[in-house]
Amino acid sequence: MKKNAEPATREQRLEAFQPLSGMVVPRFAGISTFMRLPYLAPTQAPGEIDIALLGIPFDGATTNRPGARLGPRQVREASSLMRLVNYGTLVAPYDLCACADVGDVPVNPIDVQDTIRRIEAEVAYLHQGGVTPLSIGGDHIISYPILRALGSKGPLGMIHVDAHSDTGDTYFGGQKLTHGTPFRRAIEDGVLDPERVVQIGIRGTMYSADERQWALDQGIRIIDMEEVAEKGIPYAIAEARRVVGTEPTYFTFDIDSIDPAFAPGTGTPEIGGFTSREALQLVRGFRHLNLVGADVVEVSPPLDQTGGTALVGASIAFELLCLLAEARAERTAKETRLNVV
Amino acid sequence: MKKNAEPATREQRLEAFQPLSGMVVPRFAGISTFMRLPYLAPTQAPGEIDIALLGIPFDGATTNRPGARLGPRQVREASSLMRLVNYGTLVAPYDLCACADVGDVPVNPIDVQDTIRRIEAEVAYLHQGGVTPLSIGGDHIISYPILRALGSKGPLGMIHVDAHSDTGDTYFGGQKLTHGTPFRRAIEDGVLDPERVVQIGIRGTMYSADERQWALDQGIRIIDMEEVAEKGIPYAIAEARRVVGTEPTYFTFDIDSIDPAFAPGTGTPEIGGFTSREALQLVRGFRHLNLVGADVVEVSPPLDQTGGTALVGASIAFELLCLLAEARAERTAKETRLNVV
Amino acid sequence: MKKNAEPATREQRLEAFQPLSGMVVPRFAGISTFMRLPYLAPTQAPGEIDIALLGIPFDGATTNRPGARLGPRQVREASSLMRLVNYGTLVAPYDLCACADVGDVPVNPIDVQDTIRRIEAEVAYLHQGGVTPLSIGGDHIISYPILRALGSKGPLGMIHVDAHSDTGDTYFGGQKLTHGTPFRRAIEDGVLDPERVVQIGIRGTMYSADERQWALDQGIRIIDMEEVAEKGIPYAIAEARRVVGTEPTYFTFDIDSIDPAFAPGTGTPEIGGFTSREALQLVRGFRHLNLVGADVVEVSPPLDQTGGTALVGASIAFELLCLLAEARAERTAKETRLNVV
Amino acid sequence: MKKNAEPATREQRLEAFQPLSGMVVPRFAGISTFMRLPYLAPTQAPGEIDIALLGIPFDGATTNRPGARLGPRQVREASSLMRLVNYGTLVAPYDLCACADVGDVPVNPIDVQDTIRRIEAEVAYLHQGGVTPLSIGGDHIISYPILRALGSKGPLGMIHVDAHSDTGDTYFGGQKLTHGTPFRRAIEDGVLDPERVVQIGIRGTMYSADERQWALDQGIRIIDMEEVAEKGIPYAIAEARRVVGTEPTYFTFDIDSIDPAFAPGTGTPEIGGFTSREALQLVRGFRHLNLVGADVVEVSPPLDQTGGTALVGASIAFELLCLLAEARAERTAKETRLNVV
């Protein structure tokens, strides 16, 4: 965490950015950062770390029940239940990449446009500094400025796990920036390539029957929950991998994709969702992709009386961290090999 | 909702009885009726609407933990999360039938017999006026007077999704009207045809091993949870359709059929129940039957701290509404064709 | 609730707008309107009713924890515990004035300026139609457009019960419309007369020590909680009556004035507040003033796990209704006498 | 707890009926009886014990929100927080009287009349066996059969602490046995002397303004909450002692007399009630009266998410136990002295 006079080696950086171990300091103790990682100011991140965990505590684009602004803090709290190594995949992310908690983007809770500017600026700074962002929302609008920042050089692909398509146009008489519209806006801005977007888990009820048509018309592949239930998680994984391919891809995980029995703390729950076991299986299916960032959104602590949703959110965030760390380590290794050649 | 001087056309009625749209008025706003439908006094329902959503806030026949009297109000509240079109089946019930919330039956919380009379009278009035009832309980005794009202011309078949058979005889030394006995009473009264009754999801523990024998002796088909788990939901659907056939059939859905992880707010929970996804799949399997009414019972808000049970209840009620609307539209179309000939 | 061909008499109107009695229909039954009053569309209110209870489900100006957008619905639910007559004062508001629930203002949850316009328009319409508004928020910004509507002809006095002064200038780098700034804006707009404003119950911590100076400089009388505790509720009442005098006065009640033990469900709680008994005593001290409207704000249901805050909010709303009904009946009687002369 | 061949001495009985000590067995351990006292079947109580703690888990006469049937069990659970000696009065009840938990009356949750018979029979049996009952409800109807059992030889006086007068006549079209009517029924039956009844803490709202007139007409002394607040607890105590005098008196404590901030878990809460400190002071003011029994009613666990209401209920029950034990020891001592003479 300390600034060295000369650039730290990769080994020094990895050693400097280890979470507290629960074998030494009980997991209920200590300052509550993501995964009990060291805190690092975002301005210091470039050159120091590979992956930044950042909170984006904004829910001002929420059309229904609010509370996701309190998500980052509660996910931090729940994330102290995480240990160092993924039991399922044996990935040890902190041995692969230097990771830190860079705190929260200083949002403006009253003004969605101002906040979008602030998020885009911070993520762009990290991205240009070579730092991969793993963000915790916040409502789903936060993915829009992140995509703007990461996709500024060319449109990204996206794996989108959600109960809702979030490709609406306007609400309440012309409101264009809501948590139900981020991906239409990103496609309009040219930072998201709809033909490389896959949406998994869509279900529930619709405002009108042709609501999903716009998305399909853009070329988005929707694997709705009924299709997942019928064909299985491995099919969904294979199909999604086919859609996004090997080009730069973003991963956004809306907690309401998971059934409200497992993740009740969210503003727009829809029954019939993923179990947490299915969600783990699904996310673990996306190793070795070209992932450039990820987020977990819509955890709303006031609607989550037991903290269970935050635990699911933190667990999914850890899985995404494993994906990002492995993907980045593989890119680095590849670049190193190329450079050697 | 306004009374016209001359009979409204079907189109006018459909237009008059649309729920508020969440695209225009946020879903957390407005008076909390079922599905944010217009309110209509039950006395005005005949001739105006096709399907009445009514609350029956009575739990005075509950042998264990109470609270279902508060069910209608909380299900109304949760139902504002519903939109207009079923994502799974694409049924748009409000385009098929004129629907309204006709409020709550004015029950007597101290007296089960008085209450049964009141329920039967109101449902009979609606039924005779050509209005299909979709009721929200209340404990399971409420199905008994509804069956008496709907089955007065001839015994009905019934799809009964529940953790318990509810065909007991007496409790506490001779008590005959409890939420554990409605269907024995209905069979004794000749308003329910046991050979056209199917019970799905029965499980848990029993007072004695021959408890289910009475039901089997009457010819009831019990597909207990172990059989569902072994043979699958599609089998249960097919078997249930075979049992009830094409004659008039009632659909009663006890929320405790669903696992308490998904629907904890109920007085007599039994672990090992349906997931909400299975419940959706099950209910959606009963399209195109000759359904004459339905209910959702045993949602107990004081035992449902997160409101999740009410959300499940409201979602199931919406699915039942889709079944009823579609079935009724089909009957109407058929009658129209017959009349034309 | 029905539109008569010729204008209804006062007696007919009073009879038409009675709440459901809990002696006839149990208080947990029926559609959940404020006080179980009839619903009336706001457009129909002028000429029909004297006092409109309206919900304003907006919390988009909240600087801290959200949720007050869900306040109107939960206060409606809790208000079914109210009966018809005030035990403390024996005021029977529904015998004095025709009252109805006019539903919720159709707010825009994403846009504070748009919402302020919508609120101002609806309240101005009611006001011009001779209807006194009793509003349930929502966060405290909602008082600002109400004051604009009611004070358009001349600045109002105000009784302001709150833990916070809400006379800040800007937040987050220039944000002027927040729930911490409504009364500075209203004073700047000339719709509120600071020399006739009294603030009661202010306490907690401050961003800076001279924060309250602006308010004092305008001539606002602050009776902070320490002064109340020292001098007593009767003193506070007398002092407040002296400040507002006999001219038109608005009454705004922020639920966070009450101690969080009694009303935990609010976004910015401050310990050391009023007990509910003190709050009742305080409000009942303002009979026979020239009140032109009132509100209860900042009830945040997601932060109110037991519903106790909504019960306090509904009880205070009933007390305010008694004040408004009595004041209005007195004004009417006075005008009648004047007209007779 | 064991039956001895020959009658146990008072010392043996006192020794046999001591609660578990929290210095030896942690207070969270052991079977959950009232105060962690030994369990004794009610049939065995006469001759063995002086005071019986009994549960009456019935809420079938509740007109509003239910749940009090679950009260006895939760009060038992909370009562394990009690120790042996009253810090305020230094009364050590278990050194004065042999006390046991005699379990719950086997109520019939569906039938109020049947249940009333069962309660009356059991309490009459205890009473005739010389055992003083301290009952935990259940809704307030349970006081009616207790009064019938204890007042069969002559009408009793009563200290009644409550938010409501509970002297209504009928509900819902003729319903006479509700938790809002027990004391009118008891007066009609001649087991309660209205001129020796004092009601303390009445407040809230009323169905009609002359609702309290019937009670006043019978000669009941109502010290409503406003009078208590104005004149103080010591005044209320003195006035109540004057009313009940030295003749046999019953003490009924409705938990809703206490403010819902302190005791939210009750079906019909009214804000502005007693603090728990006032309640303790009030109850402790009734030492050395001729008390023949007592109850605590209307604790509704499903509405009491933190268990705080049960803790208040258990604490009040302990205070009542101290009153009963001291009163009984004094009567015994007096009788002994008279017998000696």
Added chain:
Amino acid sequence: MKKNAEPATREQRLEAFQPLSGMVVPRFAGISTFMRLPYLAPTQAPGEIDIALLGIPFDGATTNRPGARLGPRQVREASSLMRLVNYGTLVAPYDLCACADVGDVPVNPIDVQDTIRRIEAEVAYLHQGGVTPLSIGGDHIISYPILRALGSKGPLGMIHVDAHSDTGDTYFGGQKLTHGTPFRRAIEDGVLDPERVVQIGIRGTMYSADERQWALDQGIRIIDMEEVAEKGIPYAIAEARRVVGTEPTYFTFDIDSIDPAFAPGTGTPEIGGFTSREALQLVRGFRHLNLVGADVVEVSPPLDQTGGTALVGASIAFELLCLLAEARAERTAKETRLNVV
């Protein structure tokens, strides 16, 4: 429950130790013992009963969030929802064995070593008296002294259902007795045969990647959750039966094996666990083994706001009771046959 002059026959004992029936006394009534069985002091158990249900309210070895010390009391409370006969297997345990609640081991909450001694002493006393223990924890350390008591004559096999292996060595700089280490200690003490130990459901995250190696090195068969998910419950059952064989076997069930959606009230939840239906299926797969005792551990009521975890715990305890009762009845029958021969 009464001590007879001469030894009771098996039939008398079975009749004496029946739970209260919910058909006679409502299930919410009565003293809260396990399954509403009679209470019997542990010292009286030998000769009277076959199976003792005992609470072990200790969580002083918990490395993370506490609360399991409150488990026995809440599981007792939830167990009143159980009836007499297993719907799935038709086993009627109380017709097979005399069962009683023998209360809680008098633990020392501050001192893990003292508590371990106390547990071992009580279980050894029961075991030597021919009583099979079914224990409710408490944290997982309690299995260690139980194994010491039951395995003193020779190492036991064990079915271990859990999210964690609990075979760690030390925490916090040398702490050897924690809830993460009981089975390493038991193996070291020679009371557990690692080659007859099977662990089912292990998942989550690890402190280090070789954490599970020690267990594997001892010969423990780990069927982790991914293997269960892939191969199915029947496979897990068959494999586990193969491992433990026909020799004496203990069954320990950690509630955190179940997914936190179903059982949130536990100190170290891991998402992706068993559904309760899978858990029932799994436990029911172990009929007719040579089971000598069982426990359910880690139910933490303060973390279980709805009581759902306790219900799962009580349901699993009932299933284990069925296993134990059947196994014991079979052993007895076999011994009787052998003796006859």
Added chain:
Amino acid sequence: MKKNAEPATREQRLEAFQPLSGMVVPRFAGISTFMRLPYLAPTQAPGEIDIALLGIPFDGATTNRPGARLGPRQVREASSLMRLVNYGTLVAPYDLCACADVGDVPVNPIDVQDTIRRIEAEVAYLHQGGVTPLSIGGDHIISYPILRALGSKGPLGMIHVDAHSDTGDTYFGGQKLTHGTPFRRAIEDGVLDPERVVQIGIRGTMYSADERQWALDQGIRIIDMEEVAEKGIPYAIAEARRVVGTEPTYFTFDIDSIDPAFAPGTGTPEIGGFTSREALQLVRGFRHLNLVGADVVEVSPPLDQTGGTALVGASIAFELLCLLAEARAERTAKETRLNVV
């Protein structure tokens, strides 16, 4: 927070250690440290800061319900509601002293003696480095090692606000280190001067009537709750100031001194306690004493479902911080004057 090459001036230090302002970064955002102060490793504290806020997450000495180990984290979370200046006293602590959050003492949750050693070592280190400790527990045992560290040069006086005297001797057969015994141990060790100890708020029930005698025999002044209620808070303040005088004094605040309506989240609640307003008044009465440290203990988050207890705890901690900062600034000013002379 940055280490300067040469010693920072007092002004630089004050500027470096300011909390985040809620006017700039919303109070729900950012890493959750105490009061949103900068984090500083405890080893770096001497020379940098004047007052250290430290968490002591240990509840292993709790005799009843646990959970206080989770207190520091939840109090940190709640403390983000605090602003910079005390409204009541106008003290601005961060302008008087450099303050930081130094994280949690790395406790051993299984071993009370080991933990006591660790706490004593860290507090002694801070104390010797001139840093005043303000600690958040944790159960009340934590005050014992703090007193050992701060009183090593001579016994301290103590203001002790609590429902319990905590001067017991042993529990559970000889257990000497429990949260009911710290002050007997501290007196025995000579680090606490009983004649300069005042205990305020004691109430509830006792294990035996002479329990408080030991404390009185040592010369401790007990102002029990009944005395406070009778004579008032100002009397209690004056009397307490008389007892502790002008010598070095410690301030320990047990959250259970406050009524469970205001602070339910604690292991051993006693009804009839302080309101939060009384608590504020009481604490603010101890300005200008010679305070050398303070703590807030027994906040148990799992028992505090709304977070209200943590808010009270954080608010009291802020008041104690104001006391400590002012006292320390006065001592510094005095020393400076002496040095100048």
